[in-house]
Amino acid sequence: MERIGIYGGTFNPPHIGHMAAAQQAIKLLHLSKLLLIPDRIAPHKSLPENSPTPRQRLEMLTIAAAQIPQAEISRVELQREGPSYTYLTVEALKQQYPNTELVLIMGTDMFLSFDSWKNWKWLAQNVTIAVLYRGQKGEQAAIKEKRDTFCALGAHVELVENQVTAISSTDLRRMLTFGCAEPFLPKGVWEYIRENRLYGVNKNLRKLPMEQLEQEVISLLKSNRIAHVLGCRDTAVELAKHWGADPVDAARAGVLHDITKALDGPLQLTLCREHGIILDAFFTENPKTLHALTGSVVAERIFGENEAVVNAIRHHTTGCAHMSLLEKIIYVADYMEPNRDFPGVDELRRLAFTDLDGAMRLGLEMTISMLQANHAQISKASLEALASLKQSSKL
Ligand code: FE
Ligand code: FE
Numbered sequence: 001m002e003r004i005g006i007y008g009g010t011f012n013p014p015h016i017g018h019m020a021a022a023q024q025a026i027k028l029l030h031l032s033k034l035l036l037i038p039d040r041i042a043p044h045k046s047l048p049e050n051s052p053t054p055r056q057r058l059e060m061l062t063i064a065a066a067q068i069p070q071a072e073i074s075r076v077e078l079q080r081e082g083p084s085y086t087y088l089t090v091e092a093l094k095q096q097y098p099n100t101e102l103v104l105i106m107g108t109d110m111f112l113s114f115d116s117w118k119n120w121k122w123l124a125q126n127v128t129i130a131v132l133y134r135g136q137k138g139e140q141a142a143i144k145e146k147r148d149t150f151c152a153l154g155a156h157v158e159l160v161e162n163q164v165t166a167i168s169s170t171d172l173r174r175m176l177t178f179g180c181a182e183p184f185l186p187k188g189v190w191e192y193i194r195e196n197r198l199y200g201v202n203k204n205l206r207k208l209p210m211e212q213l214e215q216e217v218i219s220l221l222k223s224n225r226i227a228h229v230l231g232c233r234d235t236a237v238e239l240a241k242h243w244g245a246d247p248v249d250a251a252r253a254g255v256l257h258d259i260t261k262a263l264d265g266p267l268q269l270t271l272c273r274e275h276g277i278i279l280d281a282f283f284t285e286n287p288k289t290l291h292a293l294t295g296s297v298v299a300e301r302i303f304g305e306n307e308a309v310v311n312a313i314r315h316h317t318t319g320c321a322h323m324s325l326l327e328k329i330i331y332v333a334d335y336m337e338p339n340r341d342f343p344g345v346d347e348l349r350r351l352a353f354t355d356l357d358g359a360m361r362l363g364l365e366m367t368i369s370m371l372q373a374n375h376a377q378i379s380k381a382s383l384e385a386l387a388s389l390k391q392s393s394k395l
Helices: 016-028 054-065 086-096 108-112 120-126 137-152 169-177 189-195 210-220 223-243 247-256 265-274 281-285 287-301 307-314 325-336 345-354 356-373 380-394
Strands: 002-009 033-038 071-073 100-107 128-133 156-161
Touching (some): 002 016, 002 086, 016 033, 016 054, 016 100, 016 128, 016 156, 033 054, 054 071, 086 100, 100 108, 108 128, 108 137, 128 137, 169 210, 223 247, 223 325, 247 287, 247 325, 265 287, 287 307, 325 356, 356 380
Parallel strands (some): 002 100, 100 128
16 A cells, blocks of 8 residues: 655744655655645644744745655645644545555654644544654653553554754754854755745844843743843842943843853854854863853854953853953852852852952852862863962962
């Protein structure tokens, strides 16, 4: 019997991860055809503000899919009113393709929540479910357990290990804002996005008024980081007023300091490559600290911030020798903002308003001893920062 794959999604925007998964599915599942089905209203999530229209998503997907001969785009969900429930799509496709095995392709997250989908039992009995999974150890057990449960109900589940390094559409939109998305977009899609000014790619983000800056930054952070960033901003302003630094610079550096933090190591490295940042060995071996460097470049080139702000972001994780007042303020504010809770934080908070250099030293010493305890590498910049603080205290 002929096998036709169903690969649905929002494709906002379609990226190389989608296309590679499509190609793998065609090959590994022996599909004669793969239907790419952009949804109209996803049942599981709402689209971020300023998303392209469904028509634009369709046009981008058409461009992307042109390179895969077996792929065909179906408008079945775009043409249907209401939420894009998969069972309705499958009902329609069963009529359109009688005597065909329909293979519903999904990623791990979708599969693990499959039993929350509308009419999932009917769906499980009317399609073959193909799970593209990444082969992570923790996930495998959960996937297999779900497979057994579904199979006991008469479902046919195939697990396909997905070798593709994926990028999520959310990260892709971040990379678009940071000017680094091109390597992740299929041929022609980047040009389409640029020509149609989608995802704010042509928006001028330089020197935004504070309120607008905050909105932009919040849209780029992971939700669990927002409170920390706003806490850091408020603490930085307080410290700036106390020690006589510019409170506007302090607020802007506080808001922007973790601007690229949502991106994982490989994406951080892509950002470096695309912006021509040359890395020393410490950064390549410790990608967690990279967000300070990439954040400073984004603050400078995308947000048009001044040198004082850029440098404060650049040195907020490691510190450096001869730090400026604003650099110290951001380093300490990041460490002690109200959401932080660890042994020693109260002493740090006390010192921050009585002896800023003392607070810096305490922060650096705590970081260094934690890294030593974990047998992790200590950055040269932190050691230099500590040495220069010790030296200036002797003068
Ligand atoms: Fe940080
Ligand atoms: Fe931070």
